[in-house]
Amino acid sequence: MIWLLALLACDDPDPVEITENTLVSLEAPRLARRMSLDLRGVLPSPEELAQVEADPGALDALRDEWLEDPRLEQRLVHALGERWHTRVDDFLLIYREYPALADDPTVAYAFKRAVGEEPLRLMARIAVDGRSWDEVVTADTTMAEDILLSIWPVEAIEEGAGWREARYTDGRPAAGVLATNGLWWRYESTVTNYNRARAAALVKLLVCADIASRPVSFAELPALVDEESTRRALRETPACVNCHSTVDPIASTLFGFWAANEHNSFEIDTYHREREAQGMDLMGVEAHWFGVPVRDLADLGQAITLDSRFPACAVEGFVEPLLRRPVEDEFAEIEALVEVFEANGRRVKPLLAAITDTPAYRAGGLGPDADAATAERERTRRLLTAPLLASALGEAAGLAWTAEGTELLDEDTEGFRILAGGVDGVYVTAPPPEPNTSWLLVVQRAAQLAARDAYSAARAGQAPPLLDGINFADEVEAVSAELRWRLTALHPDAETLAADRALWEQVEALAGEDEAWVALLWALLQDPEFTSY
Amino acid sequence: MPLTRRQLLASSAGLAAGLALPGLARAVSASDRRFLFLYVRGGWDPPLVFAPGFDVEGVYTGEASTPATYGDCQLVAAPQRPAADAFFSQHIDRCCILNGLEVRSVTHATCQRISHTGSSRAQGDDWAAILGAAAPHLVLPTLVVSGVSFTDQYGGVVTRLGRRGQLLGLLDGSALEDRAQGYTPADPAVEALVNQAVRARVEAAEIEAPDAQLSFASAHAQALDRRDRLVELAADPDLQMPDDGSYQPASTRVIPALRCFELGLSRCAVVEHGGYLNHGWDTHSDIEEQTLHYEELFVDLQLIMDELDSRPGPLGGSLADETTVVVFSEMGRAPSLNSAFGKDHWTYTSVMLLGSGVRGNQVIGGFDSGWRGHRVDRFTGEADEGGVAMTAAHLGATLMALGDVDPEEHLPGIEPIEAALD
Numbered sequence: 027m028i029w030l031l032a033l034l035a036c037d038d039p040d041p042v043e044i045t046e047n048t049l050v051s052l053e054a055p056r057l058a059r060r061m062s063l064d065l066r067g068v069l070p071s072p073e074e075l076a077q078v079e080a081d082p083g084a085l086d087a088l089r090d091e092w093l094e095d096p097r098l099e100q101r102l103v104h105a106l107g108e109r110w111h112t113r114v115d116d117f118l119l120i121y122r123e124y125p126a127l128a129d130d131p132t133v134a135y136a137f138k139r140a141v142g143e144e145p146l147r148l149m150a151r152i153a154v155d156g157r158s159w160d161e162v163v164t165a166d167t168t169m170a171e172d173i174l175l176s177i178w179p180v181e182a183i184e185e186g187a188g189w190r191e192a193r194y195t196d197g198r199p200a201a202g203v204l205a206t207n208g209l210w211w212r213y214e215s216t217v218t219n220y221n222r223a224r225a226a227a228l229v230k231l232l233v234c235a236d237i238a239s240r241p242v243s244f245a246e247l248p249a250l251v252d253e254e255s256t257r258r259a260l261r262e263t264p265a266c267v268n269c270h271s272t273v274d275p276i277a278s279t280l281f282g283f284w285a286a287n288e289h290n291s292f293e294i295d296t297y298h299r300e301r302e303a304q305g306m307d308l309m310g311v312e313a314h315w316f317g318v319p320v321r322d323l324a325d326l327g328q329a330i331t332l333d334s335r336f337p338a339c340a341v342e343g344f345v346e347p348l349l350r351r352p353v354e355d356e357f358a359e360i361e362a363l364v365e366v367f368e369a370n371g372r373r374v375k376p377l378l379a380a381i382t383d384t385p386a387y388r389a390g391g392l393g394p395d396a397d398a399a400t401a402e403r404e405r406t407r408r409l410l411t412a413p414l415l416a417s418a419l420g421e422a423a424g425l426a427w428t429a430e431g432t433e434l435l436d437e438d439t440e441g442f443r444i445l446a447g448g449v450d451g452v453y454v455t456a457p458p459p460e461p462n463t464s465w466l467l468v469v470q471r472a473a474q475l476a477a478r479d480a481y482s483a484a485r486a487g488q489a490p491p492l493l494d495g496i497n498f499a500d501e502v503e504a505v506s507a508e509l510r511w512r513l514t515a516l517h518p519d520a521e522t523l524a525a526d527r528a529l530w531e532q533v534e535a536l537a538g539e540d541e542a543w544v545a546l547l548w549a550l551l552q553d554p555e556f557t558s559y
Numbered sequence: 560m561p562l563t564r565r566q567l568l569a570s571s572a573g574l575a576a577g578l579a580l581p582g583l584a585r586a587v588s589a590s591d592r593r594f595l596f597l598y599v600r601g602g603w604d605p606p607l608v609f610a611p612g613f614d615v616e617g618v619y620t621g622e623a624s625t626p627a628t629y630g631d632c633q634l635v636a637a638p639q640r641p642a643a644d645a646f647f648s649q650h651i652d653r654c655c656i657l658n659g660l661e662v663r664s665v666t667h668a669t670c671q672r673i674s675h676t677g678s679s680r681a682q683g684d685d686w687a688a689i690l691g692a693a694a695p696h697l698v699l700p701t702l703v704v705s706g707v708s709f710t711d712q713y714g715g716v717v718t719r720l721g722r723r724g725q726l727l728g729l730l731d732g733s734a735l736e737d738r739a740q741g742y743t744p745a746d747p748a749v750e751a752l753v754n755q756a757v758r759a760r761v762e763a764a765e766i767e768a769p770d771a772q773l774s775f776a777s778a779h780a781q782a783l784d785r786r787d788r789l790v791e792l793a794a795d796p797d798l799q800m801p802d803d804g805s806y807q808p809a810s811t812r813v814i815p816a817l818r819c820f821e822l823g824l825s826r827c828a829v830v831e832h833g834g835y836l837n838h839g840w841d842t843h844s845d846i847e848e849q850t851l852h853y854e855e856l857f858v859d860l861q862l863i864m865d866e867l868d869s870r871p872g873p874l875g876g877s878l879a880d881e882t883t884v885v886v887f888s889e890m891g892r893a894p895s896l897n898s899a900f901g902k903d904h905w906t907y908t909s910v911m912l913l914g915s916g917v918r919g920n921q922v923i924g925g926f927d928s929g930w931r932g933h934r935v936d937r938f939t940g941e942a943d944e945g946g947v948a949m950t951a952a953h954l955g956a957t958l959m960a961l962g963d964v965d966p967e968e969h970l971p972g973i974e975p976i977e978a979a980l981d
Contacts, residue, residue, distance in 0.1 A: 216843045218897050223666060239672075239679035241663040244906050245931055245948065256893075352681060392771045407772045429737040439722050442729070453707050458714045460778035463699070463785045464721075467729040470786075475735060478743055522760075529756045533749050545749050549756045554764040554779055 048400060052390030054082035055515035060559045061089050061382055063410075064348055066097040067104075067417035071491065072512055089382055093375045102150035102374075103143055104413045105347035110149075110231060111451030112142040112212040115438050119211075123291045124177045132431030133173070139436070140173040142451075144208030147189050152202075153374035159340050160372055163232065163327035166200030167191050178207055178295050198282060198297035199324035204228065207295060210283045212451075220309055221284060225276035226269075232330055234339035237269050261310065275314040278305030279326045337372060338364050344374065348381050350408040350457070359384065410557045411447025411457045411465065412436065415472060419551070422513070423476035424483055424490035435472065442468045461557075473551035481544045498543055502527045506546060514555035526550075587874060587881040589963035592915050593820050595863070596687050596829045597809065598675075598706045599856065599888035601667070601840030604849045604902055605909040606894065608643055610658045610926055611635050618894040618930060619902070622847055630920040632656065639850045642857035650864060652920045653913040655979045659924040659932025660949045662890055665904040667841070670889035671707050674908075677952035677970055686885075686955050687827040688713040689969055690962040694826040695781075698788045702824075704816050706831030715778040718785075720815060727815075730786075730793035758783055792822065806836060808855065810862035817866050820882060823873040826962075832856055840888065844899035849892075860886070867914070879914060883961055886911040887954070894930035907932045910954055916961045918981045924949055940978030949976065 052060060055070075058078045062070040070078075070088075078085045092098070107113040121127040121137035147169035152161045170180050170192035184190035198205045213227040226238045243265065260270045281301045285293035302322060306313055313320050315329035330336055341363045342353045353360065363380055370376035381387055389406045396404075410418065416435035419425040427434045434441035436448070444454045446468035458465065484493040492512055496505055506526040510518045518526075529549060534542035550556065604621075611626050611633055612618030620635060627636035627644070629651040636644050647654070664670045664679060672678070675685035684692070685708060691701030692713040700716040701708075710717050720726045728734030735742040745753075761779050768776035792798060797818035809832045816828030834840045834852030842848045867879035874881055891908035907926065913919065923940035925933045936943040937953075947953065952973045956966035960975035 218843055218899055218901075218903065226666065238664065238666040238669045241679070242665050242906055243661065243663050244929070245661070391769055396771075401771055404771075407775050409775075426740050428739045430739070434738075440725075442721070442725055442734075445719055445721055445725060445729070458710070460715055460775050461782045462715050462778065463718045463782045463789070464726055464729075466779070466782040466786055467726065471729050471732065471735055474732075474745060475738070475740075475742070479740070525756065525759060529752060532752050536748055536752075537746055541746070541749060545753050549753045549760075552753075552757045553760050554776070558775070 047393040047395040049385040049389040049396065049404060049406075050391040050393050051385070051388040054078040054085050056390065056559075057388055058085055058088060059515040060387075060408075061085070062092060063414055063418060063559050064382075065089070065092045065101060065378070066095050067101045067414060068097065068421040069418060069492075069512065070515070072495075072508075075511065075515055086383075089379065093378060096154075099147075099150045099154045100417070102153055103146045106146045106149050106343070107143070107451070108347055108449045108457065109343050110146060110209075110212075111449070111455060112145055112208060113139065113449075114142055114212060114451045116452070117141055117211050118214060118288055119291055119294065126176045127173065135432035135437055137173055140171055141208050141211055143189075144169060144174065145203040145206045146208075148203055148206065151189075151191070156373050156375060158372045159337070159367075159374060160331040161202055162340075163202040163204055163330045164200060164324075165202040167193050168206050177291075179297075194297065196297045197299050199322060201323045201327040204280075204323055204327055205297070210280075211294065214288055215280075215284065216288065217284075217286065220274075220305070221277035221280040222270075222273050224280055224283070225273045229272070229276065232339060233333055233335035234342055235335065237273060240269055242269070257310075272316065274309050274311045276326065278309050278311050278313045279320060279323050281305035281308075282323060337367050340372070341367055341377060344377055345381055348378075349386055350405045350459070351403065352456075354403060359386070405459060407558050409447055409458060409461060409465070410469075410559060412443045412468070413448060415446055415469065415557075419472055419476045422490060422492040423480035423547075423551070425472065425476040425479055427472065427475055435468070446472075469552055469557055473548050476551055477544050477547035481540070481547060485540070498539075502530045502546070506530075506550070509547070509550055510553070510555075513550055514553065516555055587876075587915055589916065589961060590693070591874060591881060592962055593825070593878075593882045594687065594690055594827045594958065594962065595813070595816065595820075595867075595882055595884045596706075596827065597813075597832055597860070597863075597884065597886045598829060599832045599834070599840055599852075599886065600706065601834065601842075601888070602670075602890040602892055602904060603840050603852070603888040603908070604842070604846065604892040605658060605907075605926075606635065607637075607849050608635050608640070608853055609656050609909040609911070609922075612894060612926065612930065615894065615926065615928055615930060619846065619896050621850060632920065632922045634922075637850065640853055640857070642854045642861065646857040646861050646864075649861075650913065650919075653864075653917065654919050654921075655912045655917045656922045657910040657912070657924055657949060657954070657976065657979065658922060659907050659926050660910055660951060660954060661932050662906055662908055662951050665890070665906060667889060667904075670904075672709060674887060674889040674951045674954075675707060676709050677950070677955045677973070682711045683709060684711045684713045684969075685709040686958050687829050688717050689955075689964060690958065691716040691825075691827045693962060693964050697826055698785050698824040699819055700825060701827040701829070702816055702819055703829045704812055704831075706829050708829060715781060724799065724815065727793055727798055730790050754787070789824075792824070795822075797821075808859055809833075810859040810866075813859075813863055814866070817863075817870060817878060820878055821870050821872065832859065842892070842901045843897065843903060844901035846892075846896060846901050856886075860884075864913075881915050883912060883914045883916055883958075885954075885958065886913075894926075905930070912957075912979060916981050918979060921978070923976060923978055935976070936978070937974060938977045940976070947974075947976070 055075050055078055058070050074088060121133050127133050149162050151169055169189050171189045175182055179196040180192045180194050182190050182192045203209050213224045215221045215224050230236045259266045281304050282297045284301050287293050315326055318329045320326045320329050341360055345353055366380040367377045389404050391406050392401055412435045432440050435446060436443055438444050438450050444450050445464035447457050447465045449457055480490050480493050483490055503523040506523055507518055530542045530546050533545040606612040606618055607621040612620050621637055624635050624637045627634050629647040632651055662670050662673050664673055669679050676683040687701045688710050694700050695716060699718050703719045708717055761783055765776040765780045798815045809830050813830045819825035835855045840852050867882055868877055870878040872878040872881045887910040888908055891905040892902035893905045897903055924935050932949060933942045934944055934946040934948050936946045952970050953976055956970050956973045957975040957979050959966040
């Protein structure tokens with residue numbers, strides 16, 4: 027893979043040759059930890075760590091197993107959420123609009139997550155089922171859980187509880203996420219905007235073309251002091267036509283979602299087939315996707331799949347959360363991954379495997395040949411932010427931190443999501459690359475809770491995975507060494523273990539043995555090697 | 560052995576003294592100046608208050624609006640906006656209004672980024688982060704009470720308070736009390752030992768960090784230092800945010816920020832103003848809602864200025880002596896009404912600066928017959944066809960000049976609007 031990338035890189039005018047001397051890979055156990063967190067949201071088990079420590083070559087097979095782990099779906103929901111920005115805390119409607127939900131304030135969090143996750147769940151399910159990514163814009167199904175099934179015109183077609191495959195019953199076309207309420211609740215449109223903002227959003231999300239960031243200057247325009255002159259400018263003035271010639275024909279296909287009143291539940295819950303044709307009439311355009319004529323929303327989805335930017339944008343959408351940085355001018359690297367993506371029928375799992383094979387993903391440090399640009403760009407150490415913090419502590423230590431039905435590490439009105447480095451999609455659109463004060467405070471308190479929860483459970487005979495098999499009658503150094511290994515995939519030195527013992531003894535003298543173990547755990551869960559990966 | 564972040568901070572404590580010792584009255588230098596950003600979310604409509612458009616065909620200036628003169632400034636008043644009238648009557652000598660700033664987009668997200676950073680690029684630090692980064696020795700260089708925050712290389716200096724002040728609850732552990740799964744408070748002595756142990760590990764990591772990871776490790780150590788200094792102040796009643804879930808106006812939400820200024824903890828604070836009952840200023844329908852929003856804004860501004868005037872600043876005078884207030888919105892609104900009796904987005908907007916370092920009692924710039932911004936002479940503020948077409952970047956350069964930060968470092972080729980500076 028490195029050879030391939032180096033070869034491709036040579037075609038660039040200013041190639042940055044990626045070799046073993048540019049980026050140094052993490053050691054196998056630490057790399058396994060990174061992969062397990064990224065793909066499953068949890069730490070590797072002691073057995074898995076032992077396996078890769080003994081045989082680094084076993085990591086790829088483990089990685090392939092993890093790609094089949096059911097927890098991958100949840101991880102993808104969060105990873106996609108950091109890009110699609112639909113897991114917001116505020117929508118135009120709240121749960122109280124719905125009689126079925128109105129009397130239960132504890133449903134507020136579940137409601138907004140259900141709405142915002144609908145498109146993400148569909149994309150994640152397409153990915154884990156091994157279906158072509160094209161279905162993101164062509165599928166005739168969606169995903170729903172009990173709340174959405176109770177309030178929207180959608181019925182489950184898959185049995186079971188929780189999120190399951192569903193289908194809308196209001197005659198909306200087969201267009202994947204483009205036909206979901208969740209996407210258009212997030213990307214609203216006022217009556218007079220005619221879905222233009224939505225069109226710009228889907229162009230950015232699906233083909234990575236950020237029309238909205240193009241400069242707009244009214245300085246050279248004729249007077250726009252009335253609606254008629256504005257309408258004329260959109261059709262005739264080059265500065266306006268620049269964007270509107272792209273946006274308006276796309277927006278005209280979205281009129282089934284055009285609400286007469288965006289604060290009315292019927293208006294925004296239901297697809298309005300009778301309004302589909304109004305777009306072209308009102309906007310005075312023929313529907314097309316970048317010059318490709320389309321008849322309707324279903325056609326739009328098909329046209330998107332044929333756009334050469336669609337697979338590249340999809341690839342970028344998975345590279346960024348895995349590398350924890352924006353994709354810059356890495357055309358060769360992205361092109362190589364697109365080749366893998368296309369060769370595998372645009373299925374996501376082979377793409378994820380290929381990304382985790384790249385030097386940039388595996389980097390744990392810079393080599394002697396690394397230039398300044400590489401040093402500035404690559405994130406060789408990544409911060410454990412919400413939601414990874416929540417899932418890692420939740421699984422390892424059994425941490426649950428809720429209040430009135432709200433997961434506090436996953437929400438911002440009452441909770442600590444963005445304080446813990448999470449993305450809310452409105453005020454914070456990317457996770458922080460480095461620790462900051464608020465993140466540190468959340469980690470401190472989450473670790474405090476997790477330490478006590480885990481120890482109490484272990485003492486009650488229900489040890490969470492982190493403490494499974496740990497014998498608290500053993501020497502402190504031995505216990506600490508094992509815990510550090512499980513938490514960080516690193517073997518601590520004698521000095522570190524001596525410090526752990528000193529902490530344990532100090533607390534034991536103050537408050538007893540149980541508190542000493544809790545305190546040690548509390549410190550370990552704040553260790554820089556645990557809180558980064 | 561390389562110095563740890565903590566050792567570096569200790570050695571710069573003397574530099575911080577000027578920002579921390581009360582009773583030491585001296586003139587405010589640009590490097591000591593603080594900044595309160597009041598971000599008006601959604602797009603305000605300048606012709607209702609800041610920019611008379613009575614003589615421009617097609618401009619809707621609001622119901623019962625009339626030209627009004629405050630000091631040397633021609634603004635707009637209406638009987639329904641008594642708070643704006645009262646504010647300008649009292650404070651016009653402190654106010655510098657910049658009319659006709661261009662923000663080259665019509666979408667909220669892009670305009671927010673441009674108005675806060677000067678650019679639509681996906682990466683970049685906003686004005687509050689850049690100015691806060693010039694005072695890294697402070698405990699909370701930039702405090703975001705509410706609103707957007709764009710950070711790139713200066714993320715470590717920005718701290719969010721949380722919608723309901725959650726940060727404070729984390730400081731003293733009270734945030735854990737409502738946990739459904741129960742909570743056992745930590746023994747303070749045990750917590751101190753744990754903190755000590757964690758600090759030792761973080762400092763060791765900083766010393767051992769390879770160059771590529773030194774910034775990461777140092778940020779961790781610095782966050783620890785700031786946390787420890789903050790913990791001591793968590794009990795301060797003025798730092799507590801009301802958390803009963805009810806609506807709180809900006810003039811209440813800003814109090815923790817002003818307290819942080821007073822205590823010498825912060826250089827910059829960001830507070831969002833969502834308008835009347837936090838409805839947001841994005842009035843695509845019913846433009847008269849802007850009057851309600853403006854009333855709320857100027858009531859809040861009056862209260863904020865009262866607080867700034869009455870609170871002692873760390874440098875010996877009042878907080879008002881050393882604080883520049885920046886009131887801005889990400890966009891303006893179209894000059895004419897749409898079919899819903901509202902106004903759509905417009906790429907020209909207004910900004911109001913007031914307070915320390917600002918030459919008040921003036922309006923710089925204006926709007927032409929197409930409701931586009933005038934070019935201005937950046938030294939005199941007069942209209943000048945050969946002058947500068949003001950943009951959000953010029954706002955940033957002006958703020959940096961006020962804050963003793965070289966604009967050329969962050970906005971190459973963009974110069975401050977000198978006419979706004981005292």
